[in-house]
Each structure stands twice: as structure tokens, then as C-alpha cells.
Amino acid sequence: MDIRDARRGDVPAIVSLLADDELGRQREDPNDPLPEAYWDAYAAIEADPHNRLVVVEEAGEVVGTLQLTFIPHLAFRGGWRAQxxxxxxASGRRGEGVGRRLLEWAIDEARAQGCHLIQLTTNAARDDAHRFYESLGFEASHAGMKRYLEGDVLGRRRADEVDDDAPDA
Structure with missing residues (x-):
């Protein structure tokens, strides 16, 4: 298993991995040809020195991926954090150590870049992922919040469009 920076030719395999679960099927479009937005995102990530998109490759096949972003900030007396x-x-490879190897690589990269912490978010419905991240020393120390904005690819309504007179769900 080799971890390497993703190349343009890996984008379809990465999108397929992103779409390969219950939540991913709802938000990704791995059809050929890929929507142009994926190619634009790849180009932006590749051009940004604070971003790394990597894949795990084994026998010429992409079996894992993650994106690691280095963020400067003033909190905690300044410094860098990794996101x-x-x-x-890949669904057929889960439980074989691919994800653990990826996260250990990310932790090592964050240390090498001088980051004082590494953070991630995971969907609240992903109980197995929570246990996995906890086994690597991650703690559920904060409550995350998100707001979808205009142009949300899934067509969700913006928070400011919610009808205040609508009954609570």
C-alpha cells in the first residue's frame, strides 16, 4: 500500500470512493463524464500549497483517499492546525487497515508541518467512523455546526429561507 499525492487521473476513482456509501450516494455524482465542478475542485486543491489530496494505491488501484488542509490561525497563540x-x-477494503494507515499518515504530516492539532468532522450518523477516529486518539470535544449556502448541490433551502410560521418537525 502506497500513499501518494493524487493525480488528475485519480479524480474519477476518488469520486467513486466518495459515492460508495449511504450518505455519499445522496450527494456525489460519479457518472462518466464527471461534472466539471469535480475537475475545478481538483485544480484548486492541486494549486493550493496548504492542501494535500492523497490516495492509497495498491496494485495500481486507488483503495483510499483523504484531503489534508493546513490552516493558519491566531487562536491558541497562533500557529497551524490540520483539517x-x-x-x-473502498467498501471491499474496509476493516483491513487502509483507513488507519491514511489517518496515521495525516497525523505524521501534521506534526511534520508544525501543527499543534489535527481535527476532522464526521457525520453524526457514522457511528462506526466515530469509533474508528476515537481509536486513533481523536476526541469529540466540540459540537460542529454547518449551514448550507446558495447553490447547495443537493437543493437544500438556506437557513434564511425557512418559514418561521412552519410547524416544527
Whole structure:
């Protein structure tokens, strides 16, 4: 298993990994040809020195991926933190250590870049993922919040469009 920076030719395999679970099927479009937005996002990530998109490759096949972003900030007396996004392992390879190897790589990279912490978010419905991240020393120390904005690809309404007179769900 080799961890390497993703190349443009890996984008379809990465999108397929992102779509390869219950939540991913609702928000990703792995159809050929891929929507142009994926290619634009890849180009932006590749051009940004604070972003790393990596894949795990084994026998010429992409079996895992994650994105690691280095973020400067003033909190905690200034410094850098690392943000992990879009961790995925091929469904047929889960439980074989691919994800653990990816996260250990990310932790090592964060240390090498001088980050004082590494953070991630995971969907509240992903109980197995929570246990996995906890086994690597991550703690559920904060409550995360998100707000979907205009142009949300899933067509969700913006928070400011919610009808205040609508009954609570």
C-alpha cells in the first residue's frame, strides 16, 4: 500500500470512493463524464500549497483517499492546525487497515508541518467512523455546526429561507 499525492487521473476513482456509501450516494455524482465542478475542485486543491489530496494505491488501484488542509490561525497563540476531510476507503477494503494507515499518515504530516492539532468532522450518523477516529486518539470535544449556502448541490433551502410560521418537525 502506497500513499501518494493524487493525480488528475485519480479524480474519477476518488469520486467513486466518495459515492460508495449511504450518505455519499445522496450527494456525489460519479457518472462518466464527471461534472466539471469535480475537475475545478481538483485544480484548486492541486494549486493550493496548504492542501494535500492523497490516495492509497495498491496494485495500481486507488483503495483510499483523504484531503489534508493546513490552516493558519491566531487562536491558541497562533500557529497551524490540520483539517482532515473526505476520508474514504473502498467498501471491499474496509476493516483491513487502509483507513488507519491514511489517518496515521495525516497525523505524521501534521506534526511534520508544525501543527499543534489535527481535527476532522464526521457525520453524526457514522457511528462506526466515530469509533474508528476515537481509536486513533481523536476526541469529540466540540459540537460542529454547518449551514448550507446558495447553490447547495443537493437543493437544500438556506437557513434564511425557512418559514418561521412552519410547524416544527
Amino acid at each position: 482532515v476531510e473526505a476520508v474514504r476507503t
